[in-house]
Amino acid sequence: MRKKVVLITGAVGEIGQALVKKLASTGDHRLLTLDLRPMPSEFADLSIHVEGDILDANMLTRLITEYDVDLIFHLAALLSTRGEFAPELAHQINVGGTMKLLQLAAEQSQRRGHPVRFIFPSSIAAYGFPDLESKAAAGKVSEWEWNHPTTMYGCNKLYCEMLGNYYHRNYQQLASNRPVLLDFRSVRFPGLISAFTMPSGGTTDYGPEMLHAAAKGEPYACFVREDSQLPFMAMPDAITALLDLSTAPTESLSSRVYNVVSFSLTAAEFRDRVLAAFPDAQITFDPDLRRQGIVDSWPEDIDDSAARRDWGWSPAYDIDRAFNDFLIPNIRDRYRK
Numbered sequence: 001m002r003k004k005v006v007l008i009t010g011a012v013g014e015i016g017q018a019l020v021k022k023l024a025s026t027g028d029h030r031l032l033t034l035d036l037r038p039m040p041s042e043f044a045d046l047s048i049h050v051e052g053d054i055l056d057a058n059m060l061t062r063l064i065t066e067y068d069v070d071l072i073f074h075l076a077a078l079l080s081t082r083g084e085f086a087p088e089l090a091h092q093i094n095v096g097g098t099m100k101l102l103q104l105a106a107e108q109s110q111r112r113g114h115p116v117r118f119i120f121p122s123s124i125a126a127y128g129f130p131d132l133e134s135k136a137a138a139g140k141v142s143e144w145e146w147n148h149p150t151t152m153y154g155c156n157k158l159y160c161e162m163l164g165n166y167y168h169r170n171y172q173q174l175a176s177n178r179p180v181l182l183d184f185r186s187v188r189f190p191g192l193i194s195a196f197t198m199p200s201g202g203t204t205d206y207g208p209e210m211l212h213a214a215a216k217g218e219p220y221a222c223f224v225r226e227d228s229q230l231p232f233m234a235m236p237d238a239i240t241a242l243l244d245l246s247t248a249p250t251e252s253l254s255s256r257v258y259n260v261v262s263f264s265l266t267a268a269e270f271r272d273r274v275l276a277a278f279p280d281a282q283i284t285f286d287p288d289l290r291r292q293g294i295v296d297s298w299p300e301d302i303d304d305s306a307a308r309r310d311w312g313w314s315p316a317y318d319i320d321r322a323f324n325d326f327l328i329p330n331i332r333d334r335y336r337k
């Protein structure tokens with residue numbers, strides 16, 4: 001008999017590591033993890049790990065047929081800054097990889113007569129403002145406003161939300177016997193900040209980079225202006241959002257794509273919080289006009305009232321708790337060792 005598993009792609013990334021740790025700690029799931037990279041040694045016993053490429057269609061087919069995949073967290077992606085240097089590759093990974101996995105999950109749902117749940121992290125990159133005036137005037141944006149992404153990554157995320165919806169509602173709509181369809185659910189994340197891992201290739205990276213550099217005693221030149229404002233979230237809340245959405249009763253969901261956010265702050269406010277914890281930190285501002293352009297196109301805050309109403313989303317870490325209880329003590333501890 002095939003073994004029932006939760007599949008996590010991109011499992012060695014920032015969200016992946018935190019999710020694997022959390023799911024493994026509950027002991028309720030058998031985890032099948034996939035990443036180009038090996039699992040860090042401290043995670044070695046937590047999952048069946050496959051080192052492989054999300055673009056390897058044969059390998060994906062083999063995994064989906066070998067295991068009874070009940071729930072998928074599809075985290076593998078190439079982030080927004082890196083995607084601008086390699087747009088074609090970003091499209092292949094972010095869209096091609098997602099499309100293949102959606103197709104396999106759809107077929108699997110049909111075969112087993114039960115929907116595979118497909119959880120997909122989307123992003124504030126799905127938004128796009130033409131200028132700073134409209135960004136400031138918009139304030140908090142809800143899910144279906146300003147969906148004009150300016151990055152390849154943002155285009156990919158927005159389109160994959162649509163693809164997920166398609167497989168969820170319309171796949172094989174002309175077939176005489178409609179198959180069992182998969183169960184697609186997505187959260188649009190703001191910038192995520194972890195105490196234990198560093199992001200790479202993203203545009204919200206200046207937040208975590210500033211914090212980790214200060215704890216290491218290294219100078220940091222922030223690549224955006226002081227007044228740049230974006231929404232952020234501490235990693236434990238991102239994991240809570242993924243897990244809570246994955247278990248929310250179907251009848252409570254009025255949408256398949258939800259904004260989630262914890263707090264919003266400017267780069268100067270970020271610096272002030274870092275300085276309050278690390279008074280000797282050397283933080284300067286040296287904006288990179290191209291990355292600044294991406295940040296300027298993303299909303300300064302997002303409206304997550306639909307997630308709060310439909311599935312009880314409520315972040316545990318507001319701005320004070322995120323910095324004082326999670327980020328600062330854990331990051332301090334990490335670099336002291």
Ligand code: SER
Binds near residue numbers: 080153
């Ligand atoms: N953190 C991501 C990035 O900056 C946005 O989802 O690319």
